[in-house]
Amino acid sequence: xxxxxxxxxxxxxxxxxxxxxxxxxxxxxxxxxxxxxxxxxxxxxxxxxxxxxxxxxxxxxxxxxxxxxxxxxxxxxxxxxxxxxxxxxxxxxxxxxxxxxxxxxxxxxxxxxxxxxxxxxxxxxxxxxxx
Numbered sequence: 001x002x003x004x005x006x007x008x009x010x011x012x013x014x015x016x017x018x019x020x021x022x023x024x025x026x027x028x029x030x031x032x033x034x035x036x037x038x039x040x041x042x043x044x045x046x047x048x049x050x051x052x053x054x055x056x057x058x059x060x061x062x063x064x065x066x067x068x069x070x071x072x073x074x075x076x077x078x079x080x081x082x083x084x085x086x087x088x089x090x091x092x093x094x095x096x097x098x099x100x101x102x103x104x105x106x107x108x109x110x111x112x113x114x115x116x117x118x119x120x121x122x123x124x125x126x127x128x129x130x131x
Contacts, residue, residue: 002107004086005045007054008034013093014053017100023107026050039063046082051113053103057087061129064117084113088120095122102126 003024006014010027018025028034028041036044038059045052054060064085071079086106091099099120106118106126117129 002113003048003050004103005031005041005048005050005052007041007052007056008036009055009090010053010088011093011096014096014100017097018103021100021104023104025053042067042082042085046080049083051084051086052082053086053088055088055090057119060085060087061117064129068115079115081114084115085117086120087117089122098122 001022001024004018004026006012006025006027008028012027012029015025015027028036033041033044038056042052042060042063044050052060064082067080067082070076086103088099088103102120102125106120107113109126111118111126111128119127119129121127
């Protein structure tokens with residue numbers, strides 16, 4: 001099973017359907033991290049081995065791309081690893097179970113998570129952002 005850090009802009013209610021599927025899920029507010037900047041949230045998630053779930057695709061895409069670029073440019077070895085970023089659309093509460101099911105399906109798929117960013121849309125499913 002996987003462990004997730006749910007970003008501030010995602011409803012804390014996502015934690016319950018993820019937990020019901022056997023995953024650990026923590027919301028930033030419950031950890032006292034409300035208002036913490038996105039770059040720090042990514043570092044905290046990486047340091048705790050948590051996959052980050054966010055609605056904030058553009059900002060975390062920028063952070064993910066910077067993580068990859070700086071690792072290559074600075075020839076860091078071993079490469080620093082974040083546990084993965086999942087970006088989801090803003091959804092009504094009625095779609096939380098569907099969202100949790102999609103996340104669980106991705107986790108069980110064997111697709112890579114380390115240093116990866118996946119984006120979910122209702123119409124296209126999961127898409128891995130190219131590195």
